[in-house]
Amino acid sequence: MADTFQLPGFVDAHCHAFQRALRGRAEGSDFWAWRDAMLQLARGQSPSQVRHEYVAVYEELRHAGYTAVGEFHYLGLEEAFAAAEAAAEAEIEIVLLYVAYARGGIERFRQKSVVDYLEQLESLRASGARVGIAPHSVRACPRDWLEELGAYAHSHDLPLHVHADEQPREIEECVADHGLRPVELLAETGCLSPRTTIVHATHADGRELDLLAEAGARICACPTTESNLGDGFLPISRVLHRGIGLCIGSDSNVRIDPFEELRELDGIARRQTGRRDILSVDDLLSIGSDEGAASLGLEAWPTIEIDAAHEQLRGVGEPLRALVHSCSADVVVR
Template identity: 70%
Template sequence: MTALGGQHQDHEDRDQHQASDGQRVRKLLQSDGNGTGRHRCGKDTPVAETLSLPGFVDAHSHGFQRALRGRTGGGDFWAWRELMLAEAERQTPESVRRGYVDVYRELRAAGYTAVGEFHYLGFDEALAAVEAAAEARVRIVLLLAAYARGGLPRFRQDSVADYLRQLEALRDRGISVGLAPHSVRACPADWLEEIGRYAQVEKLPVHVHADEQPREIEECLAEHGLRPIELLERTGCLGERTTVVHATHADDSELDLLVGAGARICACPTTEANLGDGFLPVDRVCTRGIGICIGSDSNVRIDPLEELRELEGVARRQTGRRNVISTETLLCFGADEGAGSLGLEQWDDVEVDLSHPSLRGVEDAFEALVSGCGADVFA
């Protein structure tokens, strides 16, 4: 189980969530005491001095969407989606291989050392994404999207059995994978049921978009009489290996279902802001002890520290208080929770340049890293 469960009312209690799949950040900070993080950032810090941290984990990426950065036209999510579909239609294995190397190098330079690529462009393009990650020295988990309806023809499989055959073909090549029913819009209930059964038997991660947009919720209610997370629970797709991407408009009953299942939420704050999705109910999520990981998603910005600051910033605006989520917990969200979401037990460290101007003279490198630095502090 990844969530503590129950209603935690005070700041200290609700800040105690830990990822059962890895506690590297907490172990590092708790063993630090009065050591490296607090006393190695003086004005005379040697230029070469660095601090090792567990690398950040990007639990939700669509690499090809990086090509849409800077498109600041009007409209809503659905208007942007038309641009995204047009970009997806242009992709080939060659363009994915070339473009994703650049994206993954950006991820690596920004402090991410592992990525969950939520992929719906086709099988050969999936292999190209894996090759790109290897070249960029980023550990990848290929989250192969199941798509029964909607989107583009290239996204869709003929049946859920066909989808699982594709997933098995990736596994046969030694590729780390997760199941990714794209959404309750794209997958009917019988697909979700079969995917949930397979994931349970094979002990694989399940990632799914849910509650990102009000229209999605309205359509799910009209078809099933259930909200998206309720449908995931009803079909057996909600468990301790499940990560719900966004959950922006999840209500309290859905959040309680996540607690009961031990599921996580993947928040993608820079993308959610760019698309006008809304705000994750961060304080209500943390109060329940639900694990949060982060994703670069559309890759409009690639900076894990910015994603974490946005999470804390949203929580401050929602509560009218400062320091709603501790630095320790934010760093766990950025690393351990992402690794747990992808089923990773090992992923690379990242080096922080303590001589960087953003860190010179600070009393606590960890606090300063999260609250006041950009990704250029990583060596």
């Protein structure tokens, strides 16, 4: 008999599967140059490509111990159906965080109106897919779209995920346009609630964190991507101090390893504070699994098996502590 033990599966609350193809390429000098390369890749995607390539990415997620994924999808409706089929083939639970995009980006991302967007979302729901409302960002959605999307998420009890505060420039533009920082605008437009997840929040200030805490909203941190893109550090101890829930996402999929995401988070907390006890082992495992499931509105998702005889766990006193501090996803039984 194999020497294994079970854990709740990890939940990847923020994924753009197609971006896995960007790894190993020269991606530009900063976030905005990377974004140009990403847009170029996005432009050429097709339903059959998504159907085929997402299976491989989702299988990698599954092998790394993620058993559920929130796909933050802005490549169009047919491709969203294809992503759902790919997830079924890879045997990973999926929530399609179907993106509303009014302006900017590239043509294929956009809907003409909120009505058009909601029709597309409803057609996904009618097929049996789990969905969430996902205004891409305050950059991509004007105030009236945010108001309608926030109200719809509320009346249909759906998760609402939105990118915010990843890069300083996005905040400066929001302040110039609205006189408000991104999370302040999301609060004013009714987009903050316990069903809300702010993706990144890297540069959120104290007032924005207070708003998230008051609303019971979560933050999805994507530390390997945020590191790769030069985004900055999430102010983790300030987030925890306010009792804001945290979950993780593989985001650009530059790395696929939940242990590495959690260890990056813990490492940031340790470096920022000079302390080693900001995040407990239980905190980290919860951030990696049930907080992500709650963020996606999932009540059940598969467990995983850990190979207790793996060399990375040889002779350890406390296996769970060793897992989060010292192991890679190689310890997950495939």
